[in-house]
Amino acid sequence: MTWSSDKIIFPILESSLLELADDAFQRRVWLGYSKTEMSSMTEATAGLFDDSNLDWALEKQQVVFSPDIDNELRKLGKKLSRSLTLEEKVGLEAVLDSAEWKEIQNTAGRILSEINKLR
Template sequence: MNIEVLREGLLELSDEAFQRRVWTNSGGDDVMSSLEECLCSIFDDSGLTYALDKGDVGSDDDLAASLRRLDSITAAIDQRAPVEQLLDDPALRRAREEAAHTLRLLDESAG
């Protein structure tokens, strides 16, 4: 699993202000992203989906449980919704909270 790619994706998923600026392309910067790209980074690019499927997400039980919860929570988000509606979706709010929690656990386990 690529921890740095996972960490960057968790940072994006946990940061509502960043999402509002970048996912809506209203920040005036050259950075563009979307929920789909963010989740692809977390689950596919990092290798997390493969690790979850194999049951091999590391030795930290709390971190492993949080990663599994994040997988379940993000599966409930309607990615087809318009971005403005998506940003206020309660499922995305839960995902932000879990991503922030997961990020803290990841940093503690690396530390």
């Protein structure tokens, strides 16, 4: 890992990627079926990019984790942005049922696994 990766808050990054990869959690919490847990697609996305400082690190155009992982994170950010816009139009459940969302879940899990290999 490089200099910019030490600026990233890993517990937030890890938690956000785990949440974005976890279909059962999303359906239970994001759809409002849990009485004790609260979160949303917006919060998980903000956690991943804003709260963890990942957005800042990726904007520097320097390698954060590896060129491949960084590229996947940028692509994931674009897909999440599209999904957030789509959520407003068709609703959260429709987004969670989409093929693109399944791809987002798989990508988040794969990225987390690859980052953990570097640590």
